[in-house]
Amino acid sequence: MEKIMPNRLDRGFYQYQEEFEKKAIEVLRSGWYIMGKELEAFEREFATYIGSKYCVGLASGLDALWIAFRALKISKGDEVIVQGNTYIASVMGITLNGATPVFVEPDEYFNIDADKIEEKITSKTKAILVVHLYGQASNMSKIRALCDKYDLKLVEDCAQSHGASFDGKTTGTFGDIGCFSFYPSKNLGAFGDGGAIVTDNEEIAEFIRIFRNYGSEKRYHNKIVGANSRLDEIQAGLLRVRLGHLNEMTDEKNKLSLRYLEELSNDKIVLPKIRKGATHIWHQFVIRCPYRDELMKYLDEQGIGTIIHYPIPPHLSEAYSYLGMNKGDLPITEEYADTVLSIPLYNGMKKEEQDYVISRINAF
Numbered sequence: 001m002e003k004i005m006p007n008r009l010d011r012g013f014y015q016y017q018e019e020f021e022k023k024a025i026e027v028l029r030s031g032w033y034i035m036g037k038e039l040e041a042f043e044r045e046f047a048t049y050i051g052s053k054y055c056v057g058l059a060s061g062l063d064a065l066w067i068a069f070r071a072l073k074i075s076k077g078d079e080v081i082v083q084g085n086t087y088i089a090s091v092m093g094i095t096l097n098g099a100t101p102v103f104v105e106p107d108e109y110f111n112i113d114a115d116k117i118e119e120k121i122t123s124k125t126k127a128i129l130v131v132h133l134y135g136q137a138s139n140m141s142k143i144r145a146l147c148d149k150y151d152l153k154l155v156e157d158c159a160q161s162h163g164a165s166f167d168g169k170t171t172g173t174f175g176d177i178g179c180f181s182f183y184p185s186k187n188l189g190a191f192g193d194g195g196a197i198v199t200d201n202e203e204i205a206e207f208i209r210i211f212r213n214y215g216s217e218k219r220y221h222n223k224i225v226g227a228n229s230r231l232d233e234i235q236a237g238l239l240r241v242r243l244g245h246l247n248e249m250t251d252e253k254n255k256l257s258l259r260y261l262e263e264l265s266n267d268k269i270v271l272p273k274i275r276k277g278a279t280h281i282w283h284q285f286v287i288r289c290p291y292r293d294e295l296m297k298y299l300d301e302q303g304i305g306t307i308i309h310y311p312i313p314p315h316l317s318e319a320y321s322y323l324g325m326n327k328g329d330l331p332i333t334e335e336y337a338d339t340v341l342s343i344p345l346y347n348g349m350k351k352e353e354q355d356y357v358i359s360r361i362n363a364f
């Protein structure tokens, strides 16, 4: 058998090859490549899918995050609460605006521990950034209540949670702004970079629509200093094709993940848990193992590739050495960084591939 990779983007392409190729050619032949009808249609369709009033397409998930905090006027001197165990882009969204991240430890579901947020709120706290990590919705009833109690803005990093919900409400709709990435490996992935924000607030949507295009509403009439952060027509068109199949793609990943949960059995590993009231779209299937590095090496020798999401938590990365944090400051976050492992999971995964991964992990 050929080596089993942690992810196979080619399989996701071939599942709907004809539709993707037809759309790509249609856009190429249209002669219109930026800010056109594909983007408009995608924004409408994605807003409907999420259940938000507005969607604004952007160039990446990181742009969605930093522009979201910009729109909320969060800047130097302000604090934003975020979980310690996230992809570093979440934190960059905060610090690119000059604001300070305040880290909170995760719960057993890998999301922010809602019971540890209140003790971190100060007079400088302006917002909470919730990351629905690995595809599972966070404890949104508690977090929403805290934001109401302390009058905080709520931003959701939904880069890994397209369509996941808590108590029947879709992630991205709980707060002021939901931020999405369409990086190719995400559950709703483009064929290049892409991102978007969703919001119910017309003023915020309008600000971001202007900001992403050099701050101009009308060509050459610049109201504010903005950015160039636009979602290309070709990516928007291809995302529309994929969005049309997203529910069946999520179902497929859900079935594969449920099979892992049922059939993986090894007392050296801890399986992921599903929170009551939350749905999980399985961006990643993340196990924990105290012998993680040995397990990773063993699986690699057996022809199975795995990835660590993420080996260095943001507070210990070189980029954030200026925050002055040290090893031991966030023990749970750091333990996760030392023990998590994402095993192969992708659309188009074959039964014999999964059989083999299960048998090798169980034999470790």
Ligand SMILES: *Cc1c(COP(=O)(O)O)cnc(C)c1O
Pocket (backbone or CB within 6 Å): 060, 061, 062, 063, 086, 087, 089, 090, 131, 157, 159, 160, 181, 182, 183, 193, 194, 195
């Ligand atoms: C991928 C990701 C981002 C960044 O998205 P890009 O489109 O790669 O900029 C932000 N936050 C999380 C949690 C992510 O997984």
